[in-house]
Amino acid sequence: MIVNYTPTGWQIIYQQAHALLAAQLLHQWPAFLPPERWVGLLAAAAQHDDGQRRWDGRYALTPAGAPADFTTKEFSLEQATELMRQARFQGRWRSLLTSMHLAFLYTDIQDQHPGLAPFLAEQQQCRQRWRRELKVAKAEAQQAYALLQWCDRLSLILCRHELPEMERALEVSQGPDGRRYDVARRAADQAVKVTPWPFAAAEFSVSVEASRLSQLQFRDDEELSQALRQAPVEVLQWQLRAPAG
Template identity: 50%
Template sequence: MIVNAIAEGWEVIYQQAHGVLAAQLACSLKPALRSRHWVETIIAIANHDNRQKTWHGKDGLTKAGAPADFTLLPVTIEQAKDLMQEVRFQSQWVTLLTSMHMSYLYESQRGKSKDIAAFMDEQVALQKRCRKSVGVNKQEAEQAYTIMQWCDRLSLILCRNELPEDERTLEITAGPDGNTYFIKHLKDKAIQVAPWPFEQNKLDVQVEYRTLQQLQYSNDSELAQALHKAEVKRKTWTLAR
């Protein structure tokens, strides 16, 4: 989950919903910024945070009993393994991009356990097989993955309320064209992205969220029930050139 502290309590966005927002951003990119196998690229972006871990006990809570943002949870590759098992049935291209994302997320954790190291080795070999299968070299694969990384980062900026105040500029990350992109929240509430990467001069994107007024929970079951009962709301952003 993505958990933001707000005046009413907690704003909760499921990571799968964040993936849908990332896919919305990708769908609107200029054709020149798109990769081969574009539909499959969108699928990989939308699904990149699926197969989240099932809670058992207090997995979804901090030590204080608050809903736990994903950044506060211990590193585990359980979700990564489940996701990689699932995408194998979609396509080699989806598998390739998803595997590259797993490498991006977990390669720095390689030395923490033999299990993680083995998983990382598996991804290196898998990516090589997938590149050969779909007929792309490593450079083209990396350029395609940059699209996923860019959309993922921009979606997280929006979902985590990271936009600076007073029209200050925030770096997103480098795009597939090698340019570094920046974002700014304007006084008229529109959001400016520069250089402009989208096909249209203006677009609206949204994500579903839930608000929890209770600040602490005794266990995962209580939190899950509260989330289930919470009204589904939608947060919308207007991106303008």
Template identity: 30%
Template sequence: MIRRTSDDAWLLITQTEHARIAAELAAAWGNDRFPPLPLPEWLLPAIRHHDDGWTLWDSSPQIDPETGQPRDFTEMPMAESTAIWTRSIEICSHAIGRPASGSECLKRLGNWLEQQHRSLTRSHEQVLALFLEATEPLSEESLPEMRPDADGDSNAVPDAAALLDDLLQAGVIAPDMPSDATRFTLAEDLLAPSPLGGLWVSGHFCDLASRARENRTSSEDLAAIDHFLDEQAALQAEWRRQLAARMPDDELAPLIELGLRYVQRFDHLSLWLCCAERDEPFELAFPGAGQIHFVPLFDGQVVVDPWPFAADRLELTVAPAPVPPLPCRDDRELHERIADAPAAVLRWVLMSGQ
């Protein structure tokens, strides 16, 4: 969670919302002067989901018991951070929105329905097709109105909740979060493996862990960092071995490095926007683009020079939870404040300086 300080509140922003902003920036990247992302079908999901390991923690955040403040992501004990990073890497080592086999999904659903002495219907196929194409979790509300099945009662409109339950019971979909069984994605074992996604996101978090090692002093933190780095080194070696069978090293190594740099830069830019109100210019070097200058003006307007995006301007929004900037007695009080938080929006408009 990001704890952003404003004049009269702490603005709490989830890590997955920050990652969404990073992905929107990445998706908009590229024009006549700057090339678009390489392998966007693999790189964009890695950027979008690189903080998905935070989902459960952000749904039930904790305070720092010494200060009573909501814990910012930079204030976590390293054992907790590395466990969250590990989960994020696991998620990104599968290609979100890219099933290993649509036919395998259909077969699993059909086998389960057969065990229930039921038949696969057109409505089942329609809902499954939506999950096969989705890059974000789906809920009952996000499903379109179902049409009556041609082989059934012409007046019977399939119930979306029942169709979702069928896919869930069949093991085709799974809750996006264990604590929230209203949003669903394809089951993880049905997603295509993404060694590149794993390598890019693992490299990102290994870099963060190495930097944290320079600033942390407790033996518990240092031990958690060392364990994480050792574990990730072994995973990275295995993913490299898998990819080496598909492409020569002189192509693979630059691709791994390039994707990692994009993950890091869009993460950095999103955090620059989300973590504080800015009044000083900012520079960030992007692969193949050199230094990009970001100059904040007022009301969230940011001048960007040179302009690297496809559209003439780019608007981004995030909905933080504004809570009183007063110490909380315990985690429960924090959760109550978040539940009672009024609606709020942070908005940025990026525009060309030329």
């Protein structure tokens, strides 16, 4: 979950919903892959946070009983393995992109978690085999994944309300073309601008659903889950507009 504190409680965005927002952003880029691989890239973006662990006990809560933001949760080899298992059913291209995402997230922490280093080593071998079988150059795969990672990052910036005030710019990440991209909120109309503008359309909107909770603490995961099932849902929407000139 992405957990934002509000004056009246919590705003909860499921990670799968954030991933769908990333796919909306990716959909606005001019396609640079064959159609079947472009669709596969969209699928990988939309599903890159699948395989979440079941809420059992206090997995979804902080020690104080508050909803736990995903950044506070420890790495789960079970989730990573399940994500790759699900990707397999959509083919080698989706599996390749998903495996690249796991390597991006976890390579730097592999010495901190038992079983992670062997898992990543196995994934590296799988990626080499998939690229060979698909006749995909490593640079081509990296360009595709760079776009997925870029859209993932921008989606997180929006979902976590990280846009600075007073039109100050925040770096998104390096795009698939190797360029740096910055994002800011326009003071005049609150539209989101990305510089340089990478999208096909000069203006478009994206959205994500969020649940609103007024209860601050919960006994266990089941109580939180029940509250979320009954919580009102709001649609967060952003208008993205190309910089003037």
